[in-house]
Amino acid sequence: MDMLAVFTTVATQEQADALARAAVDARLAACVQTEAIRSTYRWQGALACEPEVRLLFKTRADRYAALAELLRKRHPYELPAIFALPVAEATPGYAAWVDESLG
Amino acid sequence: MDMLAVFTTVATQEQADALARAAVDARLAACVQTEAIRSTYRWQGALACEPEVRLLFKTRADRYAALAELLRKRHPYELPAIFALPVAEATPGYAAWVDESLG
C-alpha cells in the first residue's frame, strides 16, 4: 500500500481552500479534507494558542515530494508543518479512485 | 501493535451516527469519533468542495475486513473512501479496553 495521508495547517479557511484546490488541480492529491482546530505551541519563548485550519491530503508516495514542494511554495507560513502518515489498508474501489484521480 | 485507525466520510451527522452505532454494536470498532470537515475533490471533471463528516473507527487488524464490509454495505455513497492508518503505540490500559470492547 503506497497511499499517504499528508497534513499541513494554515491560519484561515480561505488559505486552506486555496491550497486544497491547487493540490487537486495539479493532480498531486485525490482529495483534501479541512477542519477547524486550535494549536498550542512555543513561539519566541512563550506559549501560543491560536485557531488554525488543518488540511489532510490523500495522495501516493510517488507524489509526496511534488506535493510537499507545491505546499512549500504556496504556503502562507515561512516554516509550514508538512508531514505524512502511512496508509496501511484501503478498499480496492477507493484505492483505484485515488490512482485515477492522480492521473 | 495490531490496532488500526479506520476512516471514512459521509454527508451528514445522522449518516455518521448510524454507521458509528452499527460498528460499535457489531463489536467491529471499540469506539468511533466523528467531526465536521470540508472536502475538495474532482468530480465529473470539475472541482467540488462539500461539507462532510469524517469518522475514525478504532479497531484491530483482524476486524478490518469485516468492518470494511459493514461500511461498504451500509454506506450512503456508491464509492466510499475507506482506509486505515497503522497504530504504532497505545498505553496498556487503552489497548486492553479496545480488546475487551471488540469481545
Add this chain to the structure above:
Amino acid sequence: MDMLAVFTTVATQEQADALARAAVDARLAACVQTEAIRSTYRWQGALACEPEVRLLFKTRADRYAALAELLRKRHPYELPAIFALPVAEATPGYAAWVDESLG
C-alpha cells in the same frame, strides 16, 4: 523518521488546553492540535454518544513514554485513550523545528 502523532480525548476544551500547555511546557510535544468531535462507544453495556475534544501531540519516539506518563497522570479520565500513529515523512524544515522545540 522517528516522529509520532500521539492522540488522546477529553470532555472539554479547558481540559484539552490544560493538557496541551503541560505537554508543550515540559517539551514533550512540539505542538498540540485540538478539535471538537463526537464519540460513540459502549459503556456499561449500553451505547454512549458524547461530545469530546481530541488532542493530537506532535512528538518524537524517544519522548513517547514520558508524554504518555504525563497524560496518564494529568488526565481527567480514569482510563484515557492514549495511542500513537507513526509519521512516515516530514519536510526537513519542519522536522528540525520539532527537534528544536523538544530541546
